[in-house]
Amino acid sequence: MHKIAEVEIQHDIMVANRKLAQKNQKILDNSNVFGVDVLGAIGSGKTSLIEQLIQEIKYPVAVIAGDVISKFDAGRFEQYDVPVIGLNTGKECHLDAHLVEHAFHDLPLDEVDILFIENVGNLICPVDFDLGAHMRMVVISVSEGDDTVEKHPLIFKDADLVVINKIDIAEAVGADSDKMVSDVLKLNPDVQVIKTSLKTGEGFKEIMEALEKAKNE
Ligand SMILES: Nc1nc2c(ncn2[C@@H]2O[C@H](COP(=O)(O)OP(=O)(O)OP(=O)(O)O)[C@@H](O)[C@H]2O)c(=O)[nH]1
Ligand SMILES: [Mg+2]
Numbered sequence: 397m398h399k400i401a402e403v404e405i406q407h408d409i410m411v412a413n414r415k416l417a418q419k420n421q422k423i424l425d426n427s428n429v430f431g432v433d434v435l436g437a438i439g440s441g442k443t444s445l446i447e448q449l450i451q452e453i454k455y456p457v458a459v460i461a462g463d464v465i466s467k468f469d470a471g472r473f474e475q476y477d478v479p480v481i482g483l484n485t486g487k488e489c490h491l492d493a494h495l496v497e498h499a500f501h502d503l504p505l506d507e508v509d510i511l512f513i514e515n516v517g518n519l520i521c522p523v524d525f526d527l528g529a530h531m532r533m534v535v536i537s538v539s540e541g542d543d544t545v546e547k548h549p550l551i552f553k554d555a556d557l558v559v560i561n562k563i564d565i566a567e568a569v570g571a572d573s574d575k576m577v578s579d580v581l582k583l584n585p586d587v588q589v590i591k592t593s594l595k596t597g598e599g600f601k602e603i604m605e606a607l608e609k610a611k612n613e
Contacts, residue, residue, distance in 0.1 A: 413525055416493035420500070420528025427505035430611040431513065431529035435551065437544065438517030440537040441561040443469045444594045445603070446512045450476045452604060455509035455611075460499045462491040462516050469514055479503050489521035496527045510611065519548035531610050537562035538571035545579035552583045557590070557606050564593040 424431045434442050443461075450457050450473070458479040461469040470482025481499040485491060496513060503511070513529055515522045519536070534555040536544055539562055545552055552558060558580050566573050577589045588606055592599030 410524060413493050416497060417526035417528040420493050420497055421530070423497070423500055423505070424511065424528065424530070427508070429505050429508050429511050430531070431511045431527070432531045432533055432607070433513050433515060433522075433527050433529035434533050434535060435515035435522045436517065436533075436535035436559075437519055437537065437540045440517065440535045440540065441559075441592075441594050442514050442517065442535045443472055445535060445559065445561070445592075446514060447472060447476070448594060448600060449512070449604070449607070450478055452600075453510060453607075456507055457510045457512065458503050458505075458508040460491075460496060460503075460511065460513045462495075462514055464489070464516060479508065485516055489516050489518055490525050491515050491522065491527060492525045493527050510607070519544070519551045523550045523554065531556045531607075533557045533559065535559045535561055536576070538566040538573055538576070539569050541569075542571040542573070542575050545576055545583070549583050552580050552587070555580075555584060555587050556610065557588050557603075558584075559599075559603060560589065560591045561594060563591050563598065564595045 436442055459473045460481045462483045462485060463469055464485055467482035470480050473480040481502055483495050483499055513527055532555050534551055560573055560576050563573050573591050580589050590599045590602045
């Protein structure tokens with residue numbers, strides 16, 4: 397009996413979130429904003445990647461930074477003089493469409509072309525919570541181990557772009573980055589997978605091109 401009630405509540409939450417996500421996408425579309433949900437493993441380089449993109453992208457950019465507690469990542473983005481909203485999720489391990497909609501109220505969306513939404517770092521909870529973004533970019537790194545994709549398949553099935561970061565340290569941590577690429581493609585044959593090092597710059601240009609292409613589609 398107890399289990400049945402839990403499933404129903406969960407179901408309602410998912411339905412409500414999907415509706416709000418659709419509403420969010422309409423809000424973005426009305427302001428001509430391309431939304432990118434940046435999700436992936438903890439410490440894989442999500443903030444570092446967005447920081448570099450902010451500096452290179454020629455369009456006006458804004459960021460929503462999701463963290464369990466604190467405003468560490470929001471603080472990192474603020475130094476680039478772009479609109480930033482830090483969202484705390486408290487005990488939750490993911491952003492949801494309702495939280496993101498609140499952040500929209502405090503962003504000058506009509507002056508923005510690309511909105512990056514950095515989700516809470518992990519490969520499990522954010523999967524089911526559509527935020528209304530146009531693109532899901534999943535960032536993992538070799539330091540989580542080259543079996544990460546096999547162990548957490550769901551997040552890769554819905555990804556529009558997968559970044560495998562920190563290839564500069566692949567040898568040091570004994571990870572086979574090519575295996576990680578082929579594991580992603582087994583789950584999602586059409587997705588673009590880009591190997592990067594944000595330390596050496598390898599692969600960064602391809603991410604810029606992939607974003608530009610997706611934005612203009
Ligand atoms: N060697 C190496 N280190 C990197 C690379 N990219 C990021 N880092 C480092 O990895 C650490 C974590 O980077 P962040 O950008 O904070 O990672 P994150 O995914 O935003 O982390 P959370 O928000 O806490 O989940 C930092 O010390 C970065 O300098 C890379 O390509 N190579
Ligand atoms: Mg971060």
